[in-house]
Amino acid sequence: MTTSAELPAAEVVGSAAARLLPADTPIRFLDHDGRLVPDAGHGRYAMPRTELLTEAYRRMVLGRRFDAQATALTKQGRLAVYPSSRGQEACQIGGVLALRDTDWMFPTYRESMALVARGIDPVQALTLLRGDWHCGYDPHLTHTAPQCTPLGTHLPHAAGLAYAARRRGEDTVALAFVGDGGTSEGDFHEGLNFAAVFRAPVVFLVQNNRYAISVPLVKQTAAPSLAHKGIGYGVPSEQVDGNDTVAVLAVLCAAVERARNGHGPFLVEAHTYRIEPHTNADDASRYRDAAEVAAWQRRDPVARLESFLLATGALTDEDVGAAREHAEAYASQLRDRLLHDPEVDTGQLFEHVFAEPTPQLREQRRWLEEELRGES
Amino acid sequence: MMAITMAQALNTALRDAMADDESVVVFGEDVGPLGGVFRVTDGIARDLGDDRCFDTPLAESGIVGFALGMAMNGFRPVVEIQFDAFAYPAWEQLVSHVSRMRNRSRGAVGVPLVVRIPYGGGIGGVEHHSDSSEAYYVHTPGLKVVIPATVPDAYSLLREAIADPDPVIVMEPKKLYWSKADVALPVRTAGFGNAEVRRPGDDVTVLAYGAAVPVALEAAEVASDRGRELEVLDVRTLVPFDDQTVAESVGKTGRCVVVHEAAGFAGVGAEMVARVQERCFHSLHAPVLRVTGFDIPYPPPILERFHLPNADRVLAAIDRLQWDDQPDPRWLTEVPA
Numbered sequence: 001m002t003t004s005a006e007l008p009a010a011e012v013v014g015s016a017a018a019r020l021l022p023a024d025t026p027i028r029f030l031d032h033d034g035r036l037v038p039d040a041g042h043g044r045y046a047m048p049r050t051e052l053l054t055e056a057y058r059r060m061v062l063g064r065r066f067d068a069q070a071t072a073l074t075k076q077g078r079l080a081v082y083p084s085s086r087g088q089e090a091c092q093i094g095g096v097l098a099l100r101d102t103d104w105m106f107p108t109y110r111e112s113m114a115l116v117a118r119g120i121d122p123v124q125a126l127t128l129l130r131g132d133w134h135c136g137y138d139p140h141l142t143h144t145a146p147q148c149t150p151l152g153t154h155l156p157h158a159a160g161l162a163y164a165a166r167r168r169g170e171d172t173v174a175l176a177f178v179g180d181g182g183t184s185e186g187d188f189h190e191g192l193n194f195a196a197v198f199r200a201p202v203v204f205l206v207q208n209n210r211y212a213i214s215v216p217l218v219k220q221t222a223a224p225s226l227a228h229k230g231i232g233y234g235v236p237s238e239q240v241d242g243n244d245t246v247a248v249l250a251v252l253c254a255a256v257e258r259a260r261n262g263h264g265p266f267l268v269e270a271h272t273y274r275i276e277p278h279t280n281a282d283d284a285s286r287y288r289d290a291a292e293v294a295a296w297q298r299r300d301p302v303a304r305l306e307s308f309l310l311a312t313g314a315l316t317d318e319d320v321g322a323a324r325e326h327a328e329a330y331a332s333q334l335r336d337r338l339l340h341d342p343e344v345d346t347g348q349l350f351e352h353v354f355a356e357p358t359p360q361l362r363e364q365r366r367w368l369e370e371e372l373r374g375e376s
Numbered sequence: 377m378m379a380i381t382m383a384q385a386l387n388t389a390l391r392d393a394m395a396d397d398e399s400v401v402v403f404g405e406d407v408g409p410l411g412g413v414f415r416v417t418d419g420i421a422r423d424l425g426d427d428r429c430f431d432t433p434l435a436e437s438g439i440v441g442f443a444l445g446m447a448m449n450g451f452r453p454v455v456e457i458q459f460d461a462f463a464y465p466a467w468e469q470l471v472s473h474v475s476r477m478r479n480r481s482r483g484a485v486g487v488p489l490v491v492r493i494p495y496g497g498g499i500g501g502v503e504h505h506s507d508s509s510e511a512y513y514v515h516t517p518g519l520k521v522v523i524p525a526t527v528p529d530a531y532s533l534l535r536e537a538i539a540d541p542d543p544v545i546v547m548e549p550k551k552l553y554w555s556k557a558d559v560a561l562p563v564r565t566a567g568f569g570n571a572e573v574r575r576p577g578d579d580v581t582v583l584a585y586g587a588a589v590p591v592a593l594e595a596a597e598v599a600s601d602r603g604r605e606l607e608v609l610d611v612r613t614l615v616p617f618d619d620q621t622v623a624e625s626v627g628k629t630g631r632c633v634v635v636h637e638a639a640g641f642a643g644v645g646a647e648m649v650a651r652v653q654e655r656c657f658h659s660l661h662a663p664v665l666r667v668t669g670f671d672i673p674y675p676p677p678i679l680e681r682f683h684l685p686n687a688d689r690v691l692a693a694i695d696r697l698q699w700d701d702q703p704d705p706r707w708l709t710e711v712p713a
Contacts, residue, residue, distance in 0.1 A: 134480035139448070146480055150472050156438050157473070160445020167427070168450070187468075190438030197433055198442075352483040353518055355541040358616040359569065 019236060022227040026239035026271055029246035032299050034307025045250040050314045052253075056097055056245050057309055058323045060089040060302050063113040065327035066122060069334055070112060070129070074280045078338045080131040083110040087243070087275035090301035091207045093117050094248035094270075095175055098203070098256045104165075106145045106158040106176035110207075114177070118144060122334050132342040151182035155191025155204065159265075163200040166262070173201045173259045175252075181212025183226050192233040192265065201259035203252065204235075204267045207242065209274040214287035230267035242270030243301040246308065273299075346372065377560050382530045383553040386416045386492075388561050389534040390454065394424055397452065400538060402429040404439060404456030404492075413458055414494060414553050440466040440491065444474055447489045454538055460495040460547075461504035467512070474543045475518030489543045490534070494550040496587050496637050498684055500677040507674055508586075508638035513545045514614045514647070520544040521614040522568060525589035527557035529572075529612060532565040540568070549586035569616040573625070577605030580694055581625040581632045583648055585611040588635040588685060595690035604694065614644055619651060626656040631697045632664045635685050640668035662698035 029040040029047065041047065067086050074082040085092050092113040099105060107114055115125040120137050127136030128147055135146035145161075148154035158176040165172035182188060183206055195202045206226050210217050223229055230237030240251045248270060255266035273296035277284035284293075309315035350357055350365040357365070380388075394400045402417055408431040411418035421429040432439050436457060443453035457463040463470075470491070477487050497506030513521045520542055524530040530548070537544035566572055574589060575596050584592040589610045596606040607625050611618070626632050632652050634645040645666045652664050667685045675683050696704050 133482055135482070135484070138484045139481055140484060145448075146477070146485075150468060153437075153441065153468060153472060156441025156469070157445035157448065159438075160442035160447075161449040162445070163442070164446040164449035164451050186465075187437055187441060190433075190435045190441065193433050193435065194438045194442045348482075352479045352481075354520070355478070355483075355486060359619065360617065 016234070017231060020231040020234065022225065022230075022237045022239050022269070026241045026269075027247045027251050028241040028244050029250065030244045030304050030308050032304065034304040034311070036308070041247065041250055045247070045254055048246060048249040048253060050312075052097060052249060053246065053305065053309060054314050054319070056093050056249060057302075057305050057315060058326070059093045059096070059117045060245065060305065061323040062327045062330055063089050063092055063117050064302055065324075065331045066116050066334070067113050069331040070126065071276065071280065073335070073338055074129075079126060079129045081279050081281065082112070082129055083279045084276035085110050085113045085274070087296060087301070088207055088209060088272045089113065090245040090248045090305070091205065091242050091270045091272055094245060094252050095177060095205050097249060098252035099173065099175055102143060103172055103256070104143045104145065104158070104161055104174040106154045106174060107147050108151065108154070108177055108179065108182070109147045109149055110179070111147060111177050115144065115147075118142065120144060122330075123337050126338070127342070130338070130342060133348075152178055152185030152187040152191070155187050156194055158202050158204075159191050159195035159198065159200045162195070162202045162259075163198045166199070166201055171201075171260045173203065173256050175203045175205060175256065177205050177207060179212065180206065180208040180210065180217050180220055180226060181215065182206075183229060184220055188229075192230070192235055192267065195265040196233040196235050199262070199264040201262070202265045203255045203259055204265065205252065206267065206269045207272055208269055209272050211274060211278075211288070213278040213282065214284075216287070225269055227267060227269035235265050235267050237267035237269065239269045239271065242272030243296075243299045243304065245301055245305040272301075377558045379556045379558050380527060380561070381554050381556050382524070382527050382548070383414055383416050385527045385531040385559065385561065386534055386548065387418055387420070389531045389538075390417065390420060391424065392562055393454070393535055393538040394420070394428055399450060400428075400452045400454060401446070402454045402456070403432050403443070405432060405434055405458050407431060407456050412456060414550065416492070416548075416553075417456065436462055436464075436466040437469050440469040440474065443489055443491075444469065444477070444487060447487045448477070448485055452488045452490075452538060454490040454492065457491060457493045459501075459505045460493055460507040460509050463491070463493050463509065466491075470513070470519065470543075470545075471516050475516045478542070479518060486541045487543045488541050490537045490546055491543070492534075492546045492548060494553070495547045496549045496551055497674055497680055498551040498587060500680070502676070503674070506680065508636065508669065510547055510614060511638060511642065511644050513547075514644050518543070519615065520568065521547065522612065523547045523549065523586045523614060524612065525549065525552065525584075525586055525610050527555065528559050528563045528565050529610075531559070531561055531563055533568075533612065535562070536568060547586065551587045552590070555590075566612070568613045569618055571612055571618040571621040572610045573607060573621070574610045575606065575608040577607035577629070579604045579629055579631065580606045580697060581622070581629045582606050582608045582635060582690065583611055583622060583632065583645075584608065584635040585614065586637070588637060591685055591687055592635050592690060595687040595694070598687060598691060599694060606694070611648075617651075619655065622648070622652060623655050626652055627659045630659050630661040632656075632660070633667060633690065633693045633697070634664065635667045635690055637669050637684055639671045640666055641671045643668055663704065665693045665696060667693045
């Protein structure tokens with residue numbers, strides 16, 4: 001450690017940089033066909049337990065079916081909008097399974113799949129996208145923050161919440177999702193900086209799905225990779241093949257464990273792809289071509305994991321069938337529950353603006369009640 | 377009973393709140409060893425520990441966002457923004473999240489957070505050191521906004537803000553940081569939502585807050601010598617606002633002037649005027665007038681005395697309250713192209 005009168009020594013800065021920079025290539029365990037690659041995990045990361053991988057598979061099958069159902073429900077007008085994470089199942093489920101139930105998750109609006117994979121009731125998870133109140137689940141009960149709309153602005157929240165837990169001697173970790181576009185926002189910078197300075201146990205998971213709506217990565221950054229942004233804050237980082245569930249879990253579990261043991265934040269850049277458009281209202285053909293989408297579909301995370309687990313005997317064909325049946329039943333139940341419009345209660349307008357309504361709010365509630373009774 | 381300054385009263389309020397509740401933490405830029413550029417946190421890190429009062433990176437959005445995360449997890453942060461205009465980077469966090477978290481979670485997540493902002497001019501400050509930005513916060517549903525003008529109120533309103541389950545913006549008129557009063561602390565003054573009559577009178581209601589309150593009181597002294605008694609109301613809490621005390625006063629006097637430093641157009645005074653004329657129209661003998669800063673970016677120090685409302689301007693407005701039942705000549709002239 002230098003005093004303020006000394007300039008930083010080369011060996012100190014150099015070794016810090018080496019410690020913080022990601023490996024030269026993204027961490028990977030499985031090839032596109034689901035076969036274990038030589039030098040799997042770069043020798044740095046342990047293969048996750050088989051039980052974790054089979055659980056991941058089941059939740060990914062569920063997540064994909066849920067996502068397809070939500071997309072269909074939007075076309076039918078039962079949901080107002082749906083930002084799909086089809087193709088990002090490894091990241092969505094990986095982020096969930098790397099956490100304990102008592103750890104916190106900070107999602108964006110594209111994390112519906114992660115929310116349901118975490119066990120949140122799908123109707124509660126979808127209130128935002130249904131045109132109902134923003135957060136239909138209890139963040140304190142689910143340890144899941146409300147889905148964040150203004151990108152990146154939830155990252156300082158994750159840092160503060162995780163720091164608060166560490167101060168109280170808890171070993172809670174927070175995992176915050178953000179996209180490639182979100183890393184350009186100022187609060188990405190401020191959130192990582194605060195997390196690092198305060199040694200907050202936060203894992204920042206950048207799902208680099210190549211596009212911020214229509215803006216490609218090359219227009220978003222000149223950095224060698226998004227993971228390389230970590231060194232600027234003193235946050236160690238890693239890139240990972242975001243469609244390789246084994247790699248995603250291996251890296252995230254290591255990052256979460258590291259944070260839990262008091263070593264501070266970690267930045268993971270997961271390379272993946274958004275198979276669907278931004279939302280149902282988007283026309284993706286205006287900015288990308290079908291060949292690119294097809295190429296990424298051949299790296300399908302669910303298929304890769306399924307091949308690997310079947311080949312190792314961790315899964316049987318019966319297991320695969322059971323997972324699909326369960327997912328089908330889940331989707332069917334969701335369809336039924338969303339057949340009816342949500343309840344409209346005008347009194348809710350004036351509740352929870354403050355803990356107790358002000359005199360002005362009580363007055364306005366009376367006015368609305370009079371108007372609805374036809375008295376105004 | 378000693379004379380203490382407003383800054384000392386705020387310092388004591390922070391200490392007392394922190395002693396009462398270990399979940400209260402204070403942070404911001406330079407609040408630790410330095411004690412804050414206005415010394416409001418003087419000695420707190422030394423006496424209560426640098427884990428209770430600490431410095432942060434220079435990043436206001438991060439400060440408020442980080443504080444929100446802590447407030448979501450059992451703490452009651454009291455953050456200091458160094459100067460009024462330096463709160464602007466935190467604007468997104470305040471409007472997009474701090475003000476809405478309770479509402480979007482249907483009450484599941486409350487935000488017991490206080491943001492202290494030194495505001496206002498009259499200190500010879502360069503750009504970004506003299507803004508009156510209260511209108512932006514007042515116009516954001518879900519934020520409470522309180523502005524002490526007296527030393528006892530500085531203590532009491534800050535204590536109440538820290539205890540409040542909702543986010544409170546405490547705007548401290550920096551020009552009054554060194555104002556003194558004989559006060560024994562702790563002191564409890566009227567709660568949020570209560571304006572206070574600082575000087576009773578039957579002829580005109582003057583609504584003021586922050587550094588405009590002493591200006592209004594100075595005008596009231598002179599007016600009294602000239603035979604007009606001004607009733608000066610210190611509004612104290614903009615949100616929640618005290619409609620009742622204001623209406624009672626205007627109902628009695630029939631005339632009203634609103635005074636604030638901030639630019640007049642779409643300022644908080646406009647809201648007060650609207651409410652007075654809606655509720656007290658038939659009691660009014662004259663239009664409700666405003667004495668405010670001009671609709672300009674806050675001027676440099678060499679010109680600020682022409683911008684800030686002063687007692688003479690308040691008295692000039694009083695004179696225009698149609699005592700002879702004639703229309704106000706100011707509004708009869710054509711607006712030049």
